[in-house]
Amino acid sequence: MKQTMKREFLLAFLALSSACLTPYVWAQNPPKVAVTDLAYTRAVSQYFEAGTYSEKASLNANRNSVTASYSGSGTYVAGKYSYLEQRELRSFTNDIKGQLIQGTTFRLVQGKGFDAGDPQPTKAEQALQQLQTGKMAQPVRQPEVNDIIARIKKGEFSGADYVLFGQLSSIEFRDQLTPIQGTSSSSHQFLLDLLADFSLINTKTLEIKAAFSAQGNGNDTKLLSARGDLVPPNRAKVMRETSQSLSRSVYEQLAAQMGMDAPMSQRLRPAQSGVTVPAGQAQPAAAEQVLILR
Structure with missing residues (x-):
């Protein structure tokens, strides 16, 4: 009984010591981290046509007879083809890198972009080849953007100790266009909501050190003087706000799971109930009123 309690105490002590020493060790020997662009997969459909056709005709006529001949052949294939496109969204990650540089001792390294492989022949080209040669084209296996283990082993993040x-x-x-009751005005809101899953992976051991979901959002609100009037939204502002809120969410959760500087995480939160926004960070924008003169 005493040996069991002693062993459990020792394991608990080692776990606590490891958690406490991690920030110190990382501060003394900062790891190199590569931040990937956001990977995504989407379904794509396309219409295709493929066909071959040859035709011959002849006509011979004289006073006594008329001779005609005709020969023709053709094949035709058409349809709709669906496949999954794998790409990286080259937006919304620069602010994450900035937060890591500002709030941690990590050294950031630039990884290679996702290599989607050689372009595949279109479905129309595959069908045409089959019609002409009688052989079906075998599709070539493409790299998968979500197979981060294969990408690490391939060397896309050379020099990095960890990959986010x-x-x-x-x-x-x-x-959204919302009429304001009791007035002839309306509120026009353009919003963007983004959700992403993150994993911090050790490139040597392939161990997952942190895993979480992070959300970002932004909006552009305008008050219109008359219902029915529309003003183009400021898309750049909305995307910038989304990127900044996503980066704050990523940093806070990464700091909580890795036992990093908690006060820094508090300082990076947006202003609410008396909390001060750090210098250099944009204040929450108020609704912009747009007056349309007639």
């Missing part, structure tokens, strides 16, 4: 891998889960633009 992000996968896009959901991205949605919303356009």
Whole structure:
């Protein structure tokens, strides 16, 4: 009984010591971290046509007879082809890198972009080849953007001790026009909501050191003087706010899971109930009123 309690105490002590020493060790020997662009997969459909056709005709006529001949052949294939496109969203990660540089001792290294492999022949080209040669083209296996283990072993993040891998889960633009009761004005909101999953992976052991979901959002609100009037939204502002809020969420959760500087995480939160926004960070924007003169 005493040996069991002693062993459990020793394991608990080692776990606590490891958690406490991690920030210190990382401060003395900062790890190199590569931040990937957000990976995504989407379904794509395309219409295709393929066909071959040859035709011959002849006509011979004289006073006594008329001779005609005709020969023709043709094949035709058409349809709709669906496949999954794998890419990286080259936005929304620069602010994450900035937060890591500002709030941690990590050294950031630039990894290679995702290599999607050689372009595949289109479905129309595959069907045409089959019609002409009688052989079906075998599709070539393409690299997978979500196979981060294969990408690490391939050397896309050479020199990095850790990879912060992000996968896009959901991205949605919303356009809302809301009449304001008792007035002839209306509120026009353009919003962007983004959700992504992140994993911090050790490139040597392939161990997952942290895993979490992070959300970012931004909006552009305008007050219109008359219902029915529309003003183009400021898309750049919305995307910038989304990127900044996503980076704050990523940093806070990474700091909590890795036992990093908690006060820094508090200082990076947006202003609410008396909390001060750090210098250099944009204050929350108020609704912009747009007057349309007639």
